[in-house]
Amino acid sequence: MISDDVKVWLIIGVLALGTFISRFSFLGLIGDRELPEWILRHLRYTAVAVLPALIAPVVLFPPATNGEVDPARLSAAIVTLAVGVWTRNVLWAIVLGAATLYGMLYLTGGFG
Incomplete structure (x- = not known):
């Protein structure tokens, strides 16, 4: 059985990874590219x-x-x-x- 401390740190780690991936997708992958006008209009x-x-x-x-x-x-x-x-x-x-x-x-x- 997993202890409560391990569960908490596992949840924190998964959330940190999810946050990193969602931010990296915008900043790291397309951060230096020009976005289309329709995307900029929606943003x-x-x-x-x-x-x-x-x-x-x-x-x-x-x-x-x-x-x-x-x-x-x-x-x-x-x-x-x-x-x-x-x-x-x-x-x-x-x-x-x-x-x-x-x-x-x-x-x-x-x-x-």
């Missing part, structure tokens, strides 16, 4: 596709409230999105979104 939208996928679960099912929708986090996300679209300034969107979050947490008693 421009990677951040736009990934960022909402990372943020939406935290806003709609926040761990701080055990998965319940929280008005403070939802309003902060709406303000951040609105300011970002309106001003096209990431810094203002972050600052006003954070101010909205802390203000709403203060008003709703979410700090404790």
Whole structure:
């Protein structure tokens, strides 16, 4: 029977190998070649596709409230999105979104 330590290190090794292979396929094999225009066009939208996928679960099912929708986090996300679209300034969107979050947490008693 394999001990728990061996299992953990085996999993870490397999994940490290998988990560290396996926990164090497782009950087090592095609890193110095010119990519076709259609691939470059699709790669421009990677951040736009990934960022909402990372943020939406935290806003709609926040761990701080055990998965319940929280008005403070939802309003902060709406303000951040609105300011970002309106001003096209990431810094203002972050600052006003954070101010909205802390203000709403203060008003709703979410700090404790």
